Amino acid sequence: xxxxxxxxxxxxxxxxxxxxxxxxxxxxxxxxxxxxxxxxxxxxxxxxxxxxxxxxxxxxxxxxxxxxxxxxxxxxxxxxxxxxxxxxxxxxxxxxxxxxxxxxxxxxxxxxxxxxxxxxxxxxxxxxxxxxxxxxxxxxxxxxxxxxxxxxxxxxxxxxxxxxxxxxxxxxxxxxxxxxxxxxxxxxxxxxxxxxxxxxxxxxxxxxxxxxxxxxxxxxxxxxxxxxxxxxxxxxxxxxxxxxxxxxxxxxxxxxxxxxxxxxxxxxxxxxxx
Numbered sequence: 001x002x003x004x005x006x007x008x009x010x011x012x013x014x015x016x017x018x019x020x021x022x023x024x025x026x027x028x029x030x031x032x033x034x035x036x037x038x039x040x041x042x043x044x045x046x047x048x049x050x051x052x053x054x055x056x057x058x059x060x061x062x063x064x065x066x067x068x069x070x071x072x073x074x075x076x077x078x079x080x081x082x083x084x085x086x087x088x089x090x091x092x093x094x095x096x097x098x099x100x101x102x103x104x105x106x107x108x109x110x111x112x113x114x115x116x117x118x119x120x121x122x123x124x125x126x127x128x129x130x131x132x133x134x135x136x137x138x139x140x141x142x143x144x145x146x147x148x149x150x151x152x153x154x155x156x157x158x159x160x161x162x163x164x165x166x167x168x169x170x171x172x173x174x175x176x177x178x179x180x181x182x183x184x185x186x187x188x189x190x191x192x193x194x195x196x197x198x199x200x201x202x203x204x205x206x207x208x209x210x211x212x213x214x215x216x217x218x219x220x221x222x223x224x225x226x227x228x229x230x231x232x233x234x235x236x237x238x239x240x241x242x243x244x245x246x247x248x249x250x251x252x253x254x255x256x257x258x259x260x261x262x263x264x265x266x267x268x269x270x271x272x273x274x
Contacts, residue, residue: 001204001208002201002205003198003201003202003204003205003250003253003254003257004204004205004208004209004250006253006257007205007246007249007250007253007254008246008249010087010249010252010253010265011245011246011249014087014090014096017086017096017097017098018083018086018087018245018248018249019241019245020098021079021082021083021086021098021101022079022083022241022244022245023241024079025075025076025078025079025240025244026079026237026238026240026241026244027237028075029072029075029076029236029237029240029244030233030234030236030237030238030239030240030241031233031236031237032068032071032072033072033236033240034232034236035213035217035236035239035240035243038130038156038214039214039217039218039221040217040221042149042152042153042156042218043218043221043222044221045149045152046149069120069124073116073117073120076116076244077109077112077113077116078105078109079244080112080116080244080247080248081104081105081107081108081109081112081113082098082101082104082105083244083245083248084108084112084174084175084178084248084251084252085104085105085107085108085178086098086104087248087249087252088107088108088175088178088179088252089104090264090265091252091256091261091263091264091265092179092261092264093264094264094265096265107178108174108178110177111173111174111176111177111178111187112174114173114174114177114184115170115173115174118170118173119167119170122163122166122167122170123163126159126163129159130155130156130159133155133159134152134155134156137151137152137155138152160210161203164203164206164207165199165203167206168195168199168202168203168206169188169191169192169194169195170191171191171195171202171206171247171250171251171254171255172190172191172194172195172251172254172255172258173187173188173191174251175251175252175255175256175259176190176191176255179255179259179261194255194258194259195258197258198254198257198258201254202254205250205254206247206250209242209243209246209247212242213239213242213243216239217235217239220235
């Protein structure tokens with residue numbers, strides 16, 4: 001829980017500058033993606049309204065899917081680059097400022113782009129595996145609704161655990177390349193070694209916000225029934241805003257701890273009024 005609590009604490013202490021940068025990308029992303037889509041499917045399936053092929057039809061490759069993935073990736077790269085540059089500077093020299101977004105963007109756009117491209121590829125593979133396995137379970141056990149639901153949920157949990165462990169080193173790639181100037185190969189090697197030291201902490205730190213998002217989505221779906229666009233857009237925007245701010249904070253918090261670097265943002269001046 002250490003990295004989760006520290007990341008939330010940092011995010012809340014610097015809420016205003018982080019929101020100023022993250023709100024526009026979050027609005028655009030919230031109109032394009034639904035972070036709570038999988039819980040919505042399980043709620044719909046449990047109530048007899050879920051249709052597996054229809055719900056996961058967007059996973060099939062076509063020009064619209066590819067264009068959407070590319071647009072989402074570009075938006076995330078721009079937003080995350082500015083945010084993580086501001087956070088890194090704050091932790092390294094003790095100054096939090098988002099007044100020069102272009103300078104912040106240029107400082108980290110290449111490391112962030114590399115990291116997010118690999119993260120997106122991993123996520124796409126995970127979702128295709130999820131779709132294929134859920135479809136297979138539905139075809140084999142579809143006549144037994146209870147058994148089908150239990151196995152589907154177990155498959156999703158198993159794949160999610162595997163995905164979070166595999167994605168843990170990705171949290172450290174960008175800081176490795178930004179702070180020490182590592183090339184891609186060196187940063188990847190260093191990230192895997194560092195992530196191995198605290199794999200459980202990184203796993204929990206990634207899992208906790210997802211549990212919050214999924215829990216909120218399930219409650220919303222149970223109370224109001226699954227919402228469709230545009231009614232679901234405000235909820236998606238809030239979720240995207242939270243996830244973008246949180247994971248950028250987590251990346252820096254975890255790296256500074258694992259690399260045993262001092263954080264200037266935590267230092268309190270001896271004479272603060274001078």
